[in-house]
Amino acid sequence: MDRPVVPLGRPRTERADAKRNRLRLLAVVREMLEECGAEHVTMDALAERAGLGKGTVFRRFGSRAGIFKALLEEEARRFQELVLSGPPPLGPGAGPAERLIAYGRVRIGFLTDNLAVARAAMDRDVAAPAVEVDMTRLHIRMLLGQADLGVRDVEGLALQLSAALEGPLLLYMASPQALTDARDGGAMRLADAWQDLVERLFRAGPEQPPRGPE
Amino acid sequence: MDRPVVPLGRPRTERADAKRNRLRLLAVVREMLEECGAEHVTMDALAERAGLGKGTVFRRFGSRAGIFKALLEEEARRFQELVLSGPPPLGPGAGPAERLIAYGRVRIGFLTDNLAVARAAMDRDVAAPAVEVDMTRLHIRMLLGQADLGVRDVEGLALQLSAALEGPLLLYMASPQALTDARDGGAMRLADAWQDLVERLFRAGPEQPPRGPE
DNA sequence: CAACTAAACGGACTTTACCCCGTTTATATT
DNA sequence: AATATAAACGGGGTAAAGTCCGTTTAGTTG
Numbered sequence: 436m437d438r439p440v441v442p443l444g445r446p447r448t449e450r451a452d453a454k455r456n457r458l459r460l461l462a463v464v465r466e467m468l469e470e471c472g473a474e475h476v477t478m479d480a481l482a483e484r485a486g487l488g489k490g491t492v493f494r495r496f497g498s499r500a501g502i503f504k505a506l507l508e509e510e511a512r513r514f515q516e517l518v519l520s521g522p523p524p525l526g527p528g529a530g531p532a533e534r535l536i537a538y539g540r541v542r543i544g545f546l547t548d549n550l551a552v553a554r555a556a557m558d559r560d561v562a563a564p565a566v567e568v569d570m571t572r573l574h575i576r577m578l579l580g581q582a583d584l585g586v587r588d589v590e591g592l593a594l595q596l597s598a599a600l601e602g603p604l605l606l607y608m609a610s611p612q613a614l615t616d617a618r619d620g621g622a623m624r625l626a627d628a629w630q631d632l633v634e635r636l637f638r639a640g641p642e643q644p645p646r647g648p649e
Numbered sequence: 650m651d652r653p654v655v656p657l658g659r660p661r662t663e664r665a666d667a668k669r670n671r672l673r674l675l676a677v678v679r680e681m682l683e684e685c686g687a688e689h690v691t692m693d694a695l696a697e698r699a700g701l702g703k704g705t706v707f708r709r710f711g712s713r714a715g716i717f718k719a720l721l722e723e724e725a726r727r728f729q730e731l732v733l734s735g736p737p738p739l740g741p742g743a744g745p746a747e748r749l750i751a752y753g754r755v756r757i758g759f760l761t762d763n764l765a766v767a768r769a770a771m772d773r774d775v776a777a778p779a780v781e782v783d784m785t786r787l788h789i790r791m792l793l794g795q796a797d798l799g800v801r802d803v804e805g806l807a808l809q810l811s812a813a814l815e816g817p818l819l820l821y822m823a824s825p826q827a828l829t830d831a832r833d834g835g836a837m838r839l840a841d842a843w844q845d846l847v848e849r850l851f852r853a854g855p856e857q858p859p860r861g862p863e
Numbered sequence: 864c865a866a867c868t869a870a871a872c873g874g875a876c877t878t879t880a881c882c883c884c885g886t887t888t889a890t891a892t893t
Numbered sequence: 894a895a896t897a898t899a900a901a902c903g904g905g906g907t908a909a910a911g912t913c914c915g916t917t918t919a920g921t922t923g
Contacts, residue, residue: 450889453901477879488903493881495901554775557823559880561771565824590830594837598828602816605823609771610779614812616804623808664919667871691909702873707911709871773910 457495459485461509464502473503473555503556504563507549511567514545518574531582532637538574539600539629546604553608564605572597582637596636600629671709674699675723678716687717687769717770718777721763725781728759732788745796746851752788753814753843760818767822778819786811796851810850814843 449457463485467476478499482489496502523529524537546553557563576593579586586592603625607614614623663671677699681690692713696703710716737743738751760767771777790807793800800806817839821828828837 448890450900452889456901478881479879482903489881489905490883490903491901499880557775559773561768561775561822562824564820565827568820568824568827590832594828594830595842598817598820598837598839598842599813601827602818602820603812604816605820606778606782606812606816608775609819610776610782613779613782613815614808616808618804623805623812625812628809628812662920664870666919670871692911693909696873703875703910704873704912704914705871711911713910 453495456485456487456491460487460492460495460502461505464506468506468552473551476555498560500556500558500560500563503552503558506552507556510545510549511570514541515570517541531578532633535575535578535596535633536630538571538578539633540626542571542600543604543626543629546608550608557608564601568597568601571601575600584637596632599632603628667709670699670701670705674701674706674709674716675720678720682720682766687765690769712774714770714772714774714777717766717772720766721770724759724763725784728755729784731755745792746847749789749792749810749847750844752785752792753847754840756785756814757818757840757843760822764822771822778815782811782815785815789814798851810846813846817842 460481464476464481467481467484478489478492481502482492485492492502496505517525518538518541520526524533525541526534529537572593575596576589579589579593579596603614603623607622607625611622614625615621616623674695678690678695681695681698692703692706695716696706699706706716710719731739732752732755734740738747739755740748743751786807789810790803793803793807793810817828817837821837821839825836828839829835830837
């Protein structure tokens with residue numbers, strides 16, 4: 436009678452065939468991604484090429500966007516490991532300011548490197564960034580806690596900062612030309628702007644930096 | 650021989666029937682928008698209810714998102730008039746700082762008021778914000794020019810500021826819960842954050858505020 | 864007013880994401 | 894090993910966006 440206490444939620448163990456098919460689908464989608472672009476990956480073709488039914492594909496990933504989200508999350512797991520236990524300045528060992536700057540820099544690099552996949556992951560499901568923003572917010576909050584700035588509302592400040600990082604990044608992903616300087620065609624230096632923001636925040640000391648929510 | 654010098658671009662004059670149908674479609678879509686939500690407006694239903702063919706709908710607006718974009722632009726025209734010649738602090742008459750703050754506040758209000766339509770306008774065409782961002786950037790640049798801060802790179806600063814305004818706003822529209830405080834469920838005060846940013850910029854004086862692109 | 868032309872129109876057709884549900888299968892239990 | 898069952902599977906079906914191209918029509922010119 437050692438039933439799990441929690442009856443809700445999906446089954447804890449993934450069936451062997453389900454796992455095999457999930458990995459197979461991810462592998463095939465990566466193949467197709469290289470051959471043609473993300474926009475030419477259709478679910479029919481994916482299913483056929485993986486030797487599976489369409490129904491299986493959707494049961495696994497819920498939607499077309501879901502597949503690309505899964506692809507992205509695989510990468511994101513690696514990123515998160517680096518953040519939590521990799522070498523400084525991204526990982527532990529550096530000061531909070533350096534780690535904040537490094538976090539933004541690497542996250543921006545990560546998403547711009549995977550621009551096509553990230554865009555496909557948003558398709559028809561613009562709510563996608565929610566979970567990623569939350570990851571960013573939690574990490575920022577942790578670092579702010581360590582920094583011990585004299586800020587009353589750490590939670591609120593973390594939210595502000597994550598919006599300042601993820602917002603322009605989302606805008607850039609949505610339409611890179613929107614953040615392109617008309618004069619020289621150079622893309623805005625998101626990472627530099629982020630670094631500057633963090634440095635000013637830490638320089639300012641215990642007054643009131645980016646205002647927290649009321 | 651008074652041919653227009655520019656042979657490119659679409660014909661300058663809209664045919665009478667085309668105009669009639671365009672207005673009719675916009676009216677019908679507004680109706681349907683109230684009855685059911687934006688997500689239940691289908692192009693087939695729209696065409697039928699307007700007594701027109703589907704081809705006509707797409708010829709006019711290019712895509713489903715295009716219709717909602719047109720709807721939004723109609724409102725945006727009114728907004729722009731207020732900006733250019735309305736009463737202060739949004740319109741001329743107030744100082745650059747007040748006008749910048751007012752601009753952000755009203756733009757945020759405008760988009761959150763029309764959240765459903767704005768989301769529909771992004772569907773399948775996340776590049777939508779590009780044109781709006783450009784409007785924001787130009788206006789900010791104009792006000793910065795008047796302010797005569799001691800900034801070397803006004804163009805770059807304007808780009809940074811428009812990203813700081815439009816980025817988080819886009820993020821909020823994409824997934825409001827991403828910018829929601831987990832403790833009290835209150836949405837982040839975008840407008841307050843914007844006001845704070847502008848005030849700090851003007852307080853800082855002629856040193857180096859939000860860094861411009863290299 | 865008649866001929867002409869470029870634009871607008873209509874609606875069948877195609878494509879593709881996503882749903883449904885009868886069938887199969889992995890896994891736990893005895 | 895036999896049984897039970899919850900999960901996974903398959904692929905035909907549906908809905909809705911977007912395309913194509915033959916037909917109609919507004920506006921222009923002589």
